[in-house]
Amino acid sequence: MIELLKEEDLDQVLEIESDSFANPWSKKNFLSEIANNDLSEIYVDIVDGKVVAYGDLWYMFENCDLTKIAVRRSERKKGYGRKMMKHLIAAARRRGCEFMHLEVNVNNKEALGLYESDGFEVVRTRKRYYENGDDAYDMIRSLLGEKEPRKVLAIESSCDETACAIIDEDLNVLSSVVTSQIDVHARFGGVIPEVASRMHVEQISTIIKEAIDKAQVSMDDIDAVAYTIGPGLIGSLHVGAIGAKSLAFFYDKPLIGVHHLKGHIFINELIKPLQYPMMALVVSGGHTELVYIENDQSFKIIGTTLDDAIGEAYDKVARVMKEAYPGGPVIDRLAKGGKPHYQLPTPKVDGLNFSFSGLKNAVLQLVKKEENAGNEINKEDLAYAFQEVALNTLVKKTKIAVEQYPCKSVVIAGGVAANSRLRQLMSENFSDHDLILPPLKYCTDNALMIACAALHYLKAGKFVGFDASSMPSMSIED
């Protein structure tokens, strides 16, 4: 995710700086840039807590000087340079600059290629510009007469979050507003559909207004309106659909109906470019699916749960242990203090499918047995036993899946992707793949994910009519 440089990330930037430039800036140089220079902006791209690239812009009236752009050596040739370049160009355009300027060593073919493909042209050669005697090119790129990147406003309301976000096609996040009902539903141990629908109606106009205001745009600046068309709770989906359709109708915008799980997958593009083919392990309260993604328009479910979703199993096990809803975070926390003690059976399902109801029942039986025997249950050990069996099943099947369907990227998506043990197991098992673990804040439902997916629908010209019905049990293959 690209953001402005903060002091806490500076040490990492300095590492890259000294590795990339003959005359690197000192810490003091950077600090004074951050603190004192209103005419300068340093952007960093942070992936999994690691700075992978950064770029520095100087604004001088109608000109914007790109003073440096660098990618961490170990992360080169992964598209981060191009991603940063796009971001810097968009930032300069937003600032109202008319052209962008940079200098590059004539022998740095890789950088030259990047700049040329991004529209920079050589305007003159500076002889013996560098200390080693190398020449430099002055390159310029016009920012005028170019079409603004298209913007999408998206609404998410499939379960218990009401959310609205605005993004542009260069993946600049203009706003993202989420209100969660989780506190209310926690009182009843789960989401009650009618209650969720009522809360969505209460929030719908507020979140839209806030997203528009925060993005500092008007509806006229928006190029398409997107919403979650399914899957989800029908009453909840309805409210978001009507909200989106109202905007699209009154402001004459095309309408995009997004599959919720595609949102969970495509939000990872905010972290880094996705490489196809890709395997997605989609894990949430409603889904446990292995999805093979050949390209951004082709989704194939190659494995799914035959009974409970993984998140559902977590909720039910938490209930058996008299712990709060939602069960995922509770069990994850308890398991950290647990040790091997209880034995639970590993689900046996052929192929790439999953089953968690047997495991859930085994937990129930075990608790009953221990209670009848007058033994107190060690919750931490039970959480540990359940989590190890459940998550190792997920990882094992994903391993088999990538053997059968070779792919470049492996991504986990959905609420259970926030589970710390799952993230650890995935990191251990998929180091030979481009593994993408979404930041925790993107694991829960939000509208940014719907906006990210909507850009792919927009690109493909996939729109829906105002008579489109919400689809509570839609397949990702549709």
Added chain:
Amino acid sequence: MLTLCIDTAYKYLTCVLIKDDQILSSYSEECFKKQSEEVFSALDAVFKKANVSKRSIDSICITKGPGSYTGVRIAMSIAKVIGETLPCDVYTISTLRLYAAGRENCMVLMDARADRVYCGIYDKDEVLSKDQAIAIKDLDIRDHQIVGDGALVGKTNDYGDIPEAFLKTKKMWEKVDTISYLTPEYLKESESYYR
């Protein structure tokens, strides 16, 4: 003042454009449980028929309930989103009061399932008995004329002319102060759904 009126609370889908004291165009069809899919084509039809632009409306008036929960939420979501973004004023009226349409001594009934009805009693612009959910056997019909689901009490169903009703009840429309706080009048607590 150009007002877009929408009622999706019960069996009908009704959209009306009212300019001052005149109906410019209207659409009203039985559409139970399909309002969500049909409402925007109905809106498109009334705007086209009246030949006015969508964004030229000054206000929106909707029925706030009671009625089908999903149905009530349709018009309300439109009013809240458009009222907040356009922006424009939002007015509401009780679904039962709208159906009474200013009639004299009128009891409006609407099926609330499980042998209950939503019931309001009105006399012209006065409320004689405010809207409530009540068991059919507890109804005191007396000499009231029955509007709505009359068949539930041995009379005929009669919902009147809903577009006309919006015009006739105009002075009973209630202006919404803060649109973001607007919520439907379900008349049944969602607690009944807490299992």
